[in-house]
Amino acid sequence: MQKVNTDVERCKGCYLCIANCPKEAIKKSGKVNLKGYEYIIVDNDKCISCGSCYQVCPDYVFEVN
Numbered sequence: 001m002q003k004v005n006t007d008v009e010r011c012k013g014c015y016l017c018i019a020n021c022p023k024e025a026i027k028k029s030g031k032v033n034l035k036g037y038e039y040i041i042v043d044n045d046k047c048i049s050c051g052s053c054y055q056v057c058p059d060y061v062f063e064v065n
């Protein structure tokens with residue numbers, strides 16, 4: 001099961017989530033959403049469901065399970 005769900009269409013490419021993930025589980029995806037921003041992708045194997053990404057993202061991309 002995914003530990004974190006992401007609604008990448010909301011992402012605006014600020015990368016605050018990457019800077020604040022303690023496990024370096026988030027990276028740039030190399031893909032662009034409909035708004036034109038390169039969105040992020042979460043490595044489920046590294047994620048510890050800490051919720052930091054959920055807290056720092058200004059655009060409510062994350063949902064932590």
Ligand code: SF4
Nearest residue numbers: 011012014015017057
């Ligand atoms: S903090 Fe949110 S808006 Fe910023 S890059 Fe991460 S997912 Fe995208």
Ligand code: SF4
Nearest residue numbers: 021047048050051053
């Ligand atoms: S829940 Fe924590 S460990 Fe998982 S991606 Fe978000 S910040 Fe990283």
